[in-house]
Amino acid sequence: MRFVDEYRDAEKARMLAARIAALCEPGRDYKFMEVCGGHTHTIYKHGLEDYLPEAVTLVHGPGCPVCVIPMGRMDDAIHIAEQPDVIMTSFGDMMRVPGGNGSFLDAKARGADIRLVYSPLDALKIARQNPGRRVVFMAIGFETTAPSTAMTVLRAEAEGIENFSIFCNHVTIIPAIKAILDSPDLRLDGFIGPGHVSTVIGCRPYEFISRGYGKPLVVAGFEPLDLLHTVYRLLAQLAEGRSEVENQYSRVVPWDGNPKALRVINQVMELRPYFEWRGLGFISQSALRVTERYAAFDAERIFQIPGGRVADPKACQCGEVLKGVLKPWECKVFGTACTPETPIGTCMVSSEGACAAYYNFGRFSRERVREATRR
């Protein structure tokens, strides 16, 4: 397909790999974090680590929205789904995410009406078709999906659909990156910037990273050559002593983002003072909720949610994986107690989660071999 196949040329990948190796200073190690789970998916699917020299390590970041939903929020969602007349609608990725009280799949088995949708507009359609039921959309995602949720709420209002609401769990990427930068556990040399979030927020919001923290960030596309090209550009910046925000994905990401998308988010949603991220804890101003003006579409206001905090299972090391401190296979339950069928942690659920991507593509990358031989 156009805009896909041309970025998958193995020959060009090898040439880029040679260029990348040539840019590495002898004796120096480089650690780059790919913030976005979509990138994690590409890296494992195409075995990109095998193209990189030993000196370059890719570290997975917190950018998988399914992975960061805390247990307590999942329990709240299930509580809503189990209220009378409710149809809960959700993206497929969310179905297996465990809460303290099981997952959507478990709730469905207990009799709750929980349906998969591809788009929030599909959820609105279900509301239109079922006027006697209360249809709730489990809204998750970063700034990539928030505008779609907001547009759907605006559409519901315009059409006067009163039996539709959203359970808003949208999170924002910048505070998460900041939390990682401020955490003492990790030394990073640069960032592979999220591609699709940036279509909405643009490239400017990352400037605090290049200016304040002196680390380069290159916004990247999702094909293998995009990612190799991005690593090349990060290394080129370091070699030239620069730390700037660059846009490798300019075919899709405008420097200033999508103003209309930002406007609809701000129209329908506002920042929460704080929000809990699974594994990362509470991060201030890191998530969105529905504004007072659209209260009629806010499931959090319509239904009394328990709003409890549930500690992650003891065995779970998702927090370390989300912060890039641990590689998936270093978690004690990886691939044994925790698999995509019976996930203990969220990173094993979504195809964008580091543990699932690693598990599904089952790669014994050179890195894993390196780690194993070190012990």
Place this chain on the structure above:
Amino acid sequence: MCLGIPGEIVEILSDRPDLAMVDVSGVKRAINIGLLEGESVVPGDWILIHVGFALSKIDEVEARAALDFLESIGQAYEDEIAALRESMIEEG
């Protein structure tokens, strides 16, 4: 969920200007283009689709530029290999 897909606009629906028929790998689907305000969207344009919405137009000029760079890296690599070979010939 976060993996967007490119699609080509086939038709803008006259009764619903916020919807377009889009060809995604041979499958035709209605996609909401309401987030592309202020941009002209016509059949033949490519867009990036996310959960049923077009998030952004794909800029063909920028796409070409990125591919040209990748080509040029290939060329430079070839040139360097060629140069390397030549220098070895001289030494020998």
